[in-house]
Amino acid sequence: MTDRDNSIDAEVMDIMKRYPRLFRTGSSTKSRGPMHDGFLCDPGWYPLLDRLFGDIDAICREDDLTGIKVSQVKQKLGGLRVYVQGGNDRVNDRIRQAEAEAAATCEGCGGSSPGIRSIGGYVTNVCDPCLNKRKKELLDR
Numbered sequence: 459m460t461d462r463d464n465s466i467d468a469e470v471m472d473i474m475k476r477y478p479r480l481f482r483t484g485s486s487t488k489s490r491g492p493m494h495d496g497f498l499c500d501p502g503w504y505p506l507l508d509r510l511f512g513d514i515d516a517i518c519r520e521d522d523l524t525g526i527k528v529s530q531v532k533q534k535l536g537g538l539r540v541y542v543q544g545g546n547d548r549v550n551d552r553i554r555q556a557e558a559e560a561a562a563t564c565e566g567c568g569g570s571s572p573g574i575r576s577i578g579g580y581v582t583n584v585c586d587p588c589l590n591k592r593k594k595e596l597l598d599r
């Protein structure tokens with residue numbers, strides 16, 4: 459589990475800075491709005507999010523979308539959720555594609571995942587080695 463109370467993960471910050479059109483990365487925390495927490499998911503999904511936002515950025519240029527903003531990126535019930543304001547059908551279709559991709563991708567390591575499952579009421583989408591690691595972490599608590 460990552461500590462989500464403090465600063466944004468450096469890798470996430472890099473991705474957000476690559477697409478200022480989508481994230482409004484300013485110097486103050488406030489200017490990032492709800493994205494001040496970064497991505498509320500584990501690193502296994504960062505590469506597919508990077509590709510997603512790269513494609514959305516390209517769609518914005520092609521379709522001349524200026525008021526677009528990513529409002530939230532999170533893991534909910536083992537699935538990826540990406541919320542965007544001011545997008546269009548192409549953007550929404552690309553997001554659905556990334557969410558489907560995440561459903562088959564381990565949130566822990568980015569390898570292939572057998573799908574969403576539950577460990578002791580904790581719903582997650584990880585491969586077997588990551589699941590074993592998490593079980594150990596849960597037991598060590």
Ligand SMILES: [Zn+2]
Pocket residue numbers: 564565566567568569584585586587588589
């Ligand atoms: Zn894994």
